[in-house]
Amino acid sequence: MEMSGERRIGAPREKVWEALNDPAVLQAAIPGCESVERIGDDQFQAKVSMKLGPMSAKFGGKVLLSNIVPPESYTISGEGQGGAMGFAKGGADVALEELGPSDTLLRYNVKAQVGGKMAQLGARLIDSTAKSMADQFFDRFAAQLQPAEPVAAVAGTDTEYLAEPGAPGPITQHGADGVSPGGAVQRPNPAPAQMPLPLRLLTQDFLGFPAQVWLGGAAMIVVLALIFLT
Numbered sequence: 740m741e742m743s744g745e746r747r748i749g750a751p752r753e754k755v756w757e758a759l760n761d762p763a764v765l766q767a768a769i770p771g772c773e774s775v776e777r778i779g780d781d782q783f784q785a786k787v788s789m790k791l792g793p794m795s796a797k798f799g800g801k802v803l804l805s806n807i808v809p810p811e812s813y814t815i816s817g818e819g820q821g822g823a824m825g826f827a828k829g830g831a832d833v834a835l836e837e838l839g840p841s842d843t844l845l846r847y848n849v850k851a852q853v854g855g856k857m858a859q860l861g862a863r864l865i866d867s868t869a870k871s872m873a874d875q876f877f878d879r880f881a882a883q884l885q886p887a888e889p890v891a892a893v894a895g896t897d898t899e900y901l902a903e904p905g906a907p908g909p910i911t912q913h914g915a916d917g918v919s920p921g922g923a924v925q926r927p928n929p930a931p932a933q934m935p936l937p938l939r940l941l942t943q944d945f946l947g948f949p950a951q952v953w954l955g956g957a958a959m960i961v962v963l964a965l966i967f968l969t
Contacts, residue, residue: 740829740862742869743848746877750884752837755845756810758884759833768880770872773797781807787819791868792860796824811835825855845877 748755758764762775762783769775771788778784781804788797800819807813816830829851836844853865 740851740853740865740869741849742851742866742873743846744873745844745846746881747838748843748845748881748884749841750843750881751841752835752843753810754884755835755843758880759813760804764880764883767883768876770875770879781805785819789868789872791824791857792864794824794856794860796821798827806832821855821857823856825853825857827851827853827857847873849873 750758762777765783765785766772766775769785769787771790773786773788774784776784778801783802783804784800785802786797786799789795798819798821800817802815802817805814805816812832812834814830814832818826818828820826829849831847831849834846836846838844849869851869857865
């Protein structure tokens with residue numbers, strides 16, 4: 740199986756190079772990856788779960804980096820064992836071209852071989868699965884290198900505080916008076932004096948109990964009377 744392609748990534752070449760050598764970034768980008776460990780300056784160990792047609796298996800193997808020219812290119816080679824499903828081995832040449840201060844073109848050329856039950860599934864299925872996994876990898880990889888979008892500040896709301904972490908937080912407690920960075924805070928709940936008369940009566944206590952308790956007790960007495968008198 741052979742596959743080649745390129746992907747434009749909106750990040751400086753040095754940052755892309757560092758990410759390609761970062762186990763945490765690789766683990767988050769590889770579909771089905773359970774772990775990636777660096778076991779040497781130029782070696783990684785990985786475990787990946789994948790589904791190929793009707794089959795699924797876990798692969799474990801080592802990856803060796805060679806022909807390293809930071810931050811321009813390297814060659815990846817390795818072999819993975821998937822138990823009864825078979826094995827996969829091969830390599831890839833990866834090159835980074837600087838298009839601008841914050842723009843990099845990543846080119847790759849992959850050559851791989853599969854054996855065991857996987858080889859019985861047919862080249863078309865294997866090629867389409869490999870292409871799909873490559874697309875997912877580069878989508879996830881590029882997403883991790885994109886700068887976080889700034890929070891748009893809207894005066895008088897919490898977004899104004901989030902946009903400036905060092906600024907004083909807005910007053911958001913219900914019923915509180917005060918001024919946020921964007922201006923005066925509107926009282927979410929009306930003050931007791933502003934409530935209509937029926938609501939004010941419901942919120943006041945009589946003989947130490949709120950009005951709701953008295954109304955509930957009266958309703959229970961009426962219900963009991965109807966039961967025993969009928």
